[in-house]
Amino acid sequence: METVFDAHVDPGLIERSLGGTSFESVWLDVPRPDFPPPSGPVTCDLLVVGGGYTGLWSALHAARRHRDRRIVLVESDRIGWAASGRNGGFVDASLTHGFENGKSRWPNEIDALDALGMENLDGMQAEIAELGLDTEWERTGMMSVATEPHQIGWLEQSADEGQGQFVDRSKIQEEIHSPTYLAGLFSSDTCAIVNPAKLALELARACRDAGVEVFEHTKAVRIDSGGAALRVHTTGPTITCREVVLATNVFTSLLKRNRLFTIPVYDYVLATEPLTDAQIDRIGWPNRQGIADCGNQFHYYRRTADNRIVWGGYDAIYHFGRRVKSDYEDRRETYRRLAAHFFITFPQLDDVRFTHRWAGAVDANTRFCAHWGLAREGRVAYVNGFTGLGVGAARFAADVCLDLLEGADTPRTRFEMVKKKPLPFPPEPIASVGIQATRWSLNRADHNAGRRNILLRALDAAGLGFDS
Template sequence: MNTVFDAAVDPALVDRSLAGSTFGSMWLDIPRPHYPAPSGSLTCDTLVIGGGYTGLWSALHAARRHPDRRIVLLEADRIGWAASGRNGGFVDASLTHGFENGKSRWPNEIDTLERMGMENLDGMQAEITELGLDSEWQRTGMLTVATEPHQVEWLREAAADDQGQFLDVAQVRDEVDSPTYRAGLFSPDTCAIVNPAKLALELARACRDVGVEIFEHTSATEIISGGAALRVRTDGPVVTCRQVVLATNVFPSLLRRNRLLTVPVYDYVLATEPLTDAQLDRIGWQRRQGVGDSANQFHYYRLSMDNRIVWGGYDAIYHFGRRVRSAYEDRQDTYRKLAAHFFVTFPQLDDVRFTHRWAGAIDTNTRFCAHWGLAREGRVAYVNGFTGLGVAATRFAADVCLDLLDGVETPRTRLEMVRKKPLPFPPEPLASIGIQATRWSLDRADHHGGRRNLLLKALDAAGLGFDS
């Protein structure tokens, strides 16, 4: 059985659309401030390792909680250069990578998790306004679309669960006009869109404004415990500190015991040239919602401030060995597939070209949302596993890390989601075999009316099923 995205697209159209594209994140194609590497050894109260969203929110909130403490942030490359500067800019309220994923894992606290997620999103918006962060924030809401008959009922069920307003085919095409749409679910308050790189850079500025010291091009290599202080070795000087927030996400953890808990999965993105008014009129999209379809292998897309369509998803590629390598990013087969799917979705935009193509690694675990922990006698807090839906969740995660380091019990730290860890992935070659078999099964389900095979049913029963 074919899906709508198996439709034939003229290869010449795909070739033309990609011919002039630049390899690299559109978001990072802007002037960025440089922060120095440390010139000598450092001593601080709290050391944050990682200059993406998790690290930046951790440093900012640590400084705001404890203005008398010295906070230092180390980044191995440049602020926001990895996932925080490459994602689609969807700021979703969910802390659990979707309602269904959260409900299946924590049914007794899903209402609390949903409430906390909305409070975090509202708090993030208020804090961005308070600090004057120029991040192109737009509270547009999220439009989920059905492109296959069986997905229509899924959206009806979600609407019955108060996850949004169900839209029939005419209503959804009145919002965004695609011949692939069969129904929609509009959630007006649960999502914003943002310029992801600007958000990271503005968070760094806010950190600096409250006294956080930021150092780039400084890679932490080892945490040495024992005695009254922690010592963190880097490829430069040693940093001595009282506590550490480990915010390295997809990169190999400095805590060896955590290295089997996540794997890197590569996500790929295209961005069009700015649409003219006439081109935009062909598809509507007046409310500028974020859009995602309902398949297991799904696409996500949104408009930038200058009316480019940022179009990503579908392929999620795992490479044997858990390695994070730039060589995995320029994958022409996937970019061609994404371009073809774009023209299936919007055939009326066959005169549009792509200006940028890029990719990045997502940190995922076996429950598809963040997990936390403490190490080194409670002096190191860590969080990993956002699975690509972390723009808002990292802010919540940072507060959990700081709660844990402060040794205080809060509604956040009492959550089962925070207290329990996911099952680890097996070592290679079992990890690769399992991940590729799961990916094949998800694709098969998309091509068979959503029906899950024995492998997916077994994973569901074990609490390992992908369901968001």
């Protein structure tokens, strides 16, 4: 059985649309400040390792909680250069990678988790305004769209569970003109869109304004925990500190115990040239919602402040050995597939060209959302596993890390989601075989009216899974 995205698209159109693309994130194509590495040994109260969202929020909130402490953040490359500068800019309220995922794992906590997720999103919006951060924040809401008949029932069920307003075909076509849309589910307040690189860079500015010392091009390579202090060895000077937050996302953890809990899954994105007013009129979309379709292999897309369309998702590629390599990012067949799916969704935009193509590694775990822990006698806190929905959840995760270091009993730290870890992935070659079999099964389910085969049903029963 074919899906709507198996339709034929003129290869010449695809080639023309991709012909002028730059191989870089559209978000990172901006001026940025420099944060030079330290010139000598550093001593501090708290060291944050990682200059993405989790690390930046951890450092900022630590500085705001304890204004008398010396806080240092180190980044191995540039602030926001990895996932925080390559994502779609969707700030979702969910802490559990969606309601269904959270409900299946923590049915007794999902209502409280959802409430705390909304509190976190509202707090993030208020804090960005309070600090005067230029992030292109828009509280647009999110539209999930059905592109296959069986998905309509899924959206109706979600609406019945209070997850949004069901929108039938006629109403969604009035607002957003795509021949692929059969129905929609609109949640007006659970999602914002943002310029992700500006968010990272503005958080770095806020950190510096709050007294945090930020160092780029300073890679942490080892933690020594003997004695009263921790010593973090870097590619530059050694940093001596009392506590550490590890916010290294998909990259190899400094704690060996963590290395089987996450895998790198590559996600791919295109950005169009800025659309003219006439081109925008052809598709509608006046309210600028974030949009995602409902397949296991799904697309996510949104309008930018300068009226580009950022279009990503569908393929989720794992490479044998858990390696993170730039060689994996320029995958021609995926960019061609994404372009074809764009023109299937919006055939009236056949005169639009793409200007940027890029990819990045998502830190996936077996439960699809973040997990936390403490190490080295409670002096090192860590979080990993956002699985692609961490722009908003990273702020919550940072506060959990700080709570854990302080030994604080808070509503955040009481959740089973925080107290328990997911199952680890098996070692190679078992991991690769299992992941590829699961990806094949998810694609088959998309082509079989959503029906899940025995492998997917077994993974559901075990609380495991793998998707994009």
